[in-house]
Amino acid sequence: xxxxxxxxxxxxxxxxxxxxxxxxxxxxxxxxxxxxxxxxxxxxxxxxxxxxxxxxxxxxxxxxxxxxxxxxxxxxxxxxxxxxxxxxxxxxxxxxxxxxxxxxxxxxxxxxxxxxxxxxxxxxxxxxxxxxxxxxxxxxxxxxxxxxxxxxxxxxxxxxxxxxxxxxxxxxxxxxxxxxxxxxxxxxxxxxxxx
Ligand SMILES: Cc1cc2nc3c(=O)[nH]c(=O)nc-3n(C[C@H](O)[C@H](O)[C@H](O)COP(=O)(O)O)c2cc1C
Numbered sequence: 001x002x003x004x005x006x007x008x009x010x011x012x013x014x015x016x017x018x019x020x021x022x023x024x025x026x027x028x029x030x031x032x033x034x035x036x037x038x039x040x041x042x043x044x045x046x047x048x049x050x051x052x053x054x055x056x057x058x059x060x061x062x063x064x065x066x067x068x069x070x071x072x073x074x075x076x077x078x079x080x081x082x083x084x085x086x087x088x089x090x091x092x093x094x095x096x097x098x099x100x101x102x103x104x105x106x107x108x109x110x111x112x113x114x115x116x117x118x119x120x121x122x123x124x125x126x127x128x129x130x131x132x133x134x135x136x137x138x139x140x141x142x143x144x145x146x147x148x149x150x151x152x153x154x155x156x157x158x159x160x161x162x163x164x165x166x167x168x169x170x171x172x173x174x175x176x177x178x179x180x181x182x183x184x185x186x187x188x189x190x191x192x193x194x195x
Contacts, residue, residue: 011131011134011135012131013181014134014178014181015130015131015133015134015140015181016134016139016140016174016178016179016181017139017140017141017142018138018139018140018141018172018174018179019139019141019170020092020093020096020097020141020170020172021089021092021096022139022174022175022176023096023097023098023139023170023172023173023174023175024172024173024174024175026098026172026173027098027099028058028098028099028138028171028172028173030058032132032136032138033056033099033101033171035132036101036128036129036132036133036171037054037056037101037129039128039129039131039132040052040054040125040126040128040129041125042128043121043122043124043125043127043128044121044124045121046113046117046118046121047108047112047113049108049113049118049121050121051105051106051107051108051118051121051122052103052105052106052121052122052125052166053103053104053105053106053163054101054102054103054104055101055102055104055157056099056100056101056102057099057100057101057102058098058099058100062094062097062098062099062100063094065100065102066090066091066093066094067091067094068153068156069090069147069153069168070087070090070091072147072150072152072153072156073086073087073090073146073147074087075152076146076147076150076152077146093170096172097170097171097172098171098172099171099172100168100169100170100171101129101168101169101171102157102165102167102168102169103122103125103126103165103166103167103168103169104122104157104159104163104164104165104166105118105119105122105163105164105165105166106160106163107160107162107163107164111162115164119164119166122166123166126142126166126167126169129169130142130169133171137173137178138171138172138173138174139171139172139173139174139179140169140170140171141169141170142167142168142169143167143168143169143170144166144167144168148165148167148168149164149165153165
């Protein structure tokens with residue numbers, strides 16, 4: 001055994017999505033984010049394309065991003081589906097969250113690797129970020145949805161036509177107890193052959 005497996009299993013099991021509304025005021029530090037991104041960069045990558053890219057936000061730029069996010073939500077949501085509560089929930093993140101990482105996918109010019117696989121590589125990078133968060137006692141909330149995939153956000157970020165936004169990761173320490181996760185039994189999702 002190269003590593004302490006029970007500790008690795010525990011780290012993976014205890015990784016948690018924690019919403020910004022549940023973050024404590026304790027700030028996330030730049031050196032911690034650097035460790036997260038270093039781990040992210042070790043994600044597997046088909047054809048060594050390393051498609052993951054990051055935009056890291058704190059302070060005023062994070063507040064501005066949340067403002068833009070809320071305005072895009074308002075602009076793209078049909079009036080009958082628009083929820084004032086959700087709009088305000090996005091704006092509230094300006095106070096709740098001290099740091100966030102926007103993960104985007106840099107599409108290779110040749111498109112030799114299927115986009116799905118490039119997206120998978122970015123998802124692995126996000127998992128690595130989340131695990132480093134857990135090690136620090138932080139939660140990581142991977143947010144997606146219509147704003148994330150909108151043309152408006154794409155343009156705001158200045159991405160190329162083939163690039164994709166993979167998600168916005170809100171980072172923060174939880175208030176109170178570390179939340180418990182919930183999963184179905186892995187054995188029920190597995191078929192064995194030749195064992
Ligand atoms: C690709 C992907 C996109 C996600 N997008 C959202 C999202 O937009 N909103 C949200 O509340 N949670 C989102 N999540 C987080 C899930 O809600 C979360 O992983 C799930 O509730 C399980 O909780 P856990 O991560 O603490 O185990 C996303 C997760 C993944 C893998």
